[in-house]
Amino acid sequence: MNCSLRLRALARTLATASALPLxxxxxGCGDAGAQAVxxxxxxxxxxxxxxxxxxxESTAWPDGSGACxxxxxxxxxxxxxxxxxxxxxxxxLVYLSFEEDGxxxxxxxxxxxxxxxxxxxxxxxxxxxxxDFYLRVVLD
Numbered sequence: 663m664n665c666s667l668r669l670r671a672l673a674r675t676l677a678t679a680s681a682l683p684l685x686x687x688x689x690g691c692g693d694a695g696a697q698a699v700x701x702x703x704x705x706x707x708x709x710x711x712x713x714x715x716x717x718x719e720s721t722a723w724p725d726g727s728g729a730c731x732x733x734x735x736x737x738x739x740x741x742x743x744x745x746x747x748x749x750x751x752x753x754x755l756v757y758l759s760f761e762e763d764g765x766x767x768x769x770x771x772x773x774x775x776x777x778x779x780x781x782x783x784x785x786x787x788x789x790x791x792x793x794d795f796y797l798r799v800v801l802d
Contacts, residue, residue: 699786702733702743710746718747720799724764732764732796740778740788743799750782751801758795767798 704710709730712718720743722730735741735758745751756775759767773790775797780786785799 697740699740699742700736702741704744704746707733707743712746712748717800717802718745718751719801720745720797721764723798724767726763728763731762732759732767732798734762735775735787735789735795735797737789737792737794740786741797742779742784742786744784745799745801747801748782751780751785753802754780754785755800755802756787757798757800759798760795762796764796764798 707720709721710719711722721732733741733743754777756770756777757764757767758770758774759765761767773788774793774795776788776790778786778788780801785801787797787799789795
């Protein structure tokens with residue numbers, strides 16, 4: 663086999679080998695993991711609160727007692743959270759923390775908690791990043 667044929671064969675092999683990892687990386691960027699919906703009932707939110715004319719809260723602000731943990735919000739997952747507001751919310755506020763008790767929380771932004779649906783029975787949120795958080799939702 664002459665030198666030019668060997669170089670062409672090597673170039674084809676390298677092109678194929680470099681395209682495979684790239685296709686694997688690009689394939690991992692979809693929302694496939696977020697397609698399974700995790701249902702959260704009101705019974706699973708023992709610290710949720712709402713009073714007539716007041717906002718609905720999935721849990722309380724951190725008070726240091728740990729009595730009201732925030733909801734685990736796994737990365738690349740979609741959550742359907744039942745609420746007792748009694749109507750479709752006018753606004754959906756999402757707070758995230760790295761701590762289960764909600765300390766050092768901040769308002770969420772972007773793909774960390776995409777709002778998919780908000781109706782009179784539930785809100786549906788998608789965590790579109792590869793990071794787990796703890797979640798607090800306020801509906802008004």
